[in-house]
Amino acid sequence: MRAIKFYDFPRSGHAHRVELMLSLLQLPTENIFVDLAKGAHKQPEYLAINAFGQVPAIEDDGVVLADSTAILVYLAQKYGNGRWLPTDPVGAAKVQRWLSVASGAIAAGPARARLITVFGAQYNAEETIAQSHALLKIIDQELAKSDYLVGNEPTIADVAGYSYIAHAPEGNVSLDDYANVRAWLARIEALPGFVGMPRTVAGLQLTA
Template sequence: MKLYHFPLSGHAHRARLFLSLLNVPHEIVDVDLKAGEHLTPEFLAMNPFGQVPVLEDDGVFIADSNAILVYLAKKTGRSEWLPEDALGAAQVQRWLSVAAGDLAFGPAAARLITVFGRPFNPEEVITRAHLVLTRIENHLKDREWLVGDRPTIADIAQYSYIIGAPEGNVNLSGYPAVNGLLRRIEALPGFVAFPQTAAGLRSIA
């Protein structure tokens, strides 16, 4: 397998992290976004949206980080990461939607301002970030993982942009249960850290 990747992308990191947790042999191909490599005809043939990450598996191309998580869990037969039962699968999907929605438009958007200079309204996206973090905190108060009693791709989908939230000036110190989830993910065999930048608070509790 090959993962077309950009080191500072949380979306790319969640795919790389899951590949490593699964211990799946793979090659990392870094895409130079600044040079526009994601807009070349060759890359657009793999993903017409021009976005990383893209997973290549024996001539098949899977775009979208959450789709890659699902693909890898199914391809490797690791149902502990993606439950087969209807309720478990639905609960995981709910959190994948949170990662693609509330998380992307909150903590991830706040980080895009400081790291990449995106023209979002800081007050708006930071407020949104604390709202979703509060909801996750409340959900985790009586559990260790988002779904069931073990890690799933629901947890992996949240990790990168939560751990990177302080780079967008979103302070995590008031969320002990969320920080507990981050530490448990970091303790998993095969964990790969999300590269840090000098931006933001860098104040993970």
Template structure:
């Protein structure tokens, strides 16, 4: 498998993280976002949206980080990571939606301001970040992972931007359960870290 990625993209990291957690051999293909490689014809042929990551599984092209998580779990029949039971599957899907929604518009957006100079209002995206992180903290009151006692693709989807939220000036100190959850993910066999950027509270 080939994973088209950029090391500072949290979306790309979640796909890379899952490949590593699953122990899947893969080639990383660097997409130079600063030089606009994601907007060139060759890359747009893979993903017309012009975004990383993209997975090339021997000619089967899968774009979108959450779609890649689902594809890998289904292809490898890893129902431990993506449950088949209706209620459990729905719980995981709920958190995939959070990753694409509140996480993207909260901690991910706050980090885009400091790392890439995105034109968001810091006070607005930081407040959004704390709103969703408080809900994650509450979710972890009676469980080790988001959907229960074992990790699922839900945890993979939320990890990257949550772990690097301080780079966007989002303080994780008020969330002890969340910080313990991050540590549990980081202790999983095959874990690979998301590159750090010395900005915001991480400067």
């Protein structure tokens, strides 16, 4: 098959979700770096791919898609052999619940906290950290019931949630009180094909 073009910014957790899914599925990929610092995402060439001017995006044999969770759904349905996205109504709905959490509470919590420290975003750090801990408490309770967010097998719900939760400490959100969350992260990191996101502090890239 042709390589999937993956428009990427390596320190973006949204982009990492897609990178992780592509790697877990062992799909051939052509990585195209989008230099956000230089405004490449707002240039006409990229806006023709994603009118919102955001990463990630993919091109797969003529199909152009943006939005990280939408891309996860596409990759799972096309290449996942039924493993990563349940087809039964209840299972599909449970995955959608967590995709909504990834786009909502995770984005407003751990992702935003990291934006403050790594990228200098102007949000209220105290409120954002408090929101993050409220969310992590709920997720920790949910993970007391099963190995993964939807049952005992990994789905795209886990892929969508992993990146920003794993990197929550970069936003001064400690994971020390959430044993079930830490065990869940370790299970994801043990999956064949796992690839991590570079760790950063104050905008400086450290080891992955």
